[in-house]
Amino acid sequence: MRILFVEALYKSTEPMSIMLLSSLAKQKGHKTFLHVLTSGGLELVLREIRPDIVAYSAMTGDHRYFIEANKTVKEYGKNIFTIMGGRHPTFFPEILKSSNLDAICVGEGDDAWPELLDVLERGGKIEDVENIVTADNLDSYALRPRRADLDDLPILDYDLCYKNTPLGNSLKRTIMTSRGCPYSCAYCFNHIYNKMYRGKGPVVARQSVSRVIGETKHMIANWRTKFIKFYDDDFVLKLDDWLYEFSKRWPKEIGLPFHCLLRADVASREPEILALLKKAGVQSVSMSVESGNDYIRNQLFNRKMSKDELRKAFKSAGDLGICTFSNTILGVPISETEEKKFCLAGSLERDIESVDFNLEIRATMTEYPILFPYPRTAIGEYCKKNGFFAGDYNTFTASYQNKSPMGCFSDREKMVQQNLALLGTVLQSFAGSRNLLARKLASLLRFLAVKVLIKLPLGKIYLLFYVMALNYLHRAKLYNYDKFNFWNWFKAIPGSYRFNLEKQFEKTIR
Ligand code: SF4
Incomplete structure (x- = not known):
């Protein structure tokens, strides 16, 4: 067929x-x-x-x-x-x-x-x-157990993607070595997935190190590759034999720099994890902050992660020379009852608190998606229950780096959130720098951004600065596989701007 x-x-x-x-x-x-x-x-x-x-x-x-x-x-x-x-x-x-x-x-x-x-x-x-x-078994379909063995799945069809999309020209290639996550962050689909599959197979399944290395070798042999991005939800869940074996074999058998995601609390509890990743050749890690506000991070989002754990993990990574990426969600509504009961600041102040926390921990790069209440997630249900979101998923844009779909924010509030998201990444490029002057400039720019710039309808201009910062940080820090070349960076800006304009300012179809 x-x-x-x-x-x-x-x-x-x-x-x-x-x-x-x-x-x-x-x-x-x-x-x-x-x-x-x-x-x-x-x-x-x-x-x-x-x-x-x-x-x-x-x-x-x-x-x-x-x-x-x-x-x-x-x-x-x-x-x-x-x-x-x-x-x-x-x-x-x-x-x-x-x-x-x-x-x-x-x-x-x-x-x-x-x-x-x-x-x-x-x-x-x-x-x-x-x-x-199908329509005939919508109320009575059966679910087979989750896969425990990922090694017997075939190697991905890289040709399908690389021959038909611009990703074929990239030297950074993405691999996934595992499936599943045992945590229950309220905005993420994993807790519902785990509930749906309760009693049906393992929550987390992982390829063997041999399989990961074998697939990477296959890819490298067929497609020019200089950097690997591991896209697993949690590349490291704990200090275990898999990580010891990986950190020993990867540098010898592959030897490419890589990026991976892990939780900051795990990294702060087991400092050896970051050391082993460094030994393996890690260039950068994603450790999500998700919110600089304790109530949002732990009560609403259920992250179960203290500010001290975040500070420690980012400091340890910095000390080891590992670049860091901290994802942080803005535009999180809280009911008035909760705001009063827990003496919480308003929505914009909470967003600014998040930006300030990232500046404090000096993550190399931060991006600020806006909260999208995805179907059946705990935060999705919370938003519907409190009347923040009416439940029409056709109002969602393809990217969550876009205008909030919440009905509780005015257009002006949504514009301010988006401006803060764009300028927050720009500010972080100064705060995360090793250059003292750049860091000093960050405080001044932060003042200007928060007091004036976020209130102006200039999102598409801020997008240009965002794209410049993003491309610089990707090329010079996070995915740094070649010496930074100013001319190549400059040439990439127009294409990247168009790509992000479509992504972040896309209109919903309806
Ligand atoms: S740790 Fe990450 S992948 Fe796991 S539930 Fe939380 S957000 Fe989702």
């Missing part, structure tokens, strides 16, 4: 689920293709490829593109089987009722997908395939 995978927009990270599904389909002798909707010409692509199946992998936000695209697909050929997987249909299976999709895949798809292809090719009942849901 001919399978067309459809992506909504070009992204800065490889669509790894699609790449895995493509490999699984190829193992069964099917032909696979990739189309990115924002490049246009879907009808032409359909005519050229003549797909039997069109498959989408959707986050809440980019699902809107797929619902529209699916109308075009069905107009072109009503017998084309269309299916959506990913987080959006997993947590919002009701999408089947408001779209003309034939099916959705709920939860992990890597065992359901090959089985579904067999049924579609040879006949059988789609609803008998566990994890596959």
